[in-house]
Amino acid sequence: MKKPPSPNRRPGAPDVTCVGAARFKATCLELLDRVRASGAALIMTKHGKPVAKVVSCTEAERPVTFIGSMKGTVLRYDRPLDPLDEVWDADQPGDCSAFAPTQA
Numbered sequence: 001m002k003k004p005p006s007p008n009r010r011p012g013a014p015d016v017t018c019v020g021a022a023r024f025k026a027t028c029l030e031l032l033d034r035v036r037a038s039g040a041a042l043i044m045t046k047h048g049k050p051v052a053k054v055v056s057c058t059e060a061e062r063p064v065t066f067i068g069s070m071k072g073t074v075l076r077y078d079r080p081l082d083p084l085d086e087v088w089d090a091d092q093p094g095d096c097s098a099f100a101p102t103q104a
Contacts, residue, residue: 015040
């Protein structure tokens with residue numbers, strides 16, 4: 001298999017590589033591997049105009065998972081299962097006709 005030619009470099013920006021949309025489509029996985037390995041940005045162009053920029057993700061930029069994301073944020077809560085001191089509106093008797101099933 002013939003190896004594709006290396007993509008063009010933008011003048012004045014040695015760490016940014018420009019590549020046409022057709023070449024990006026044909027060699028996408030290889031180009032993504034290069035971005036990850038080198039850390040250099042990749043700009044995809046269509047008809048010579050930039051349309052997308054691919055950059056490498058670093059560990060600090062990766063999204064935080066929801067599980068465990070609040071760990072250590074509660075400063076102090078001694079008795080979480082005790083009843084609250086205030087009365088909620090939902091605990092009060094009242095007109096519940098808006099929630100009653102309608103008869104047809």
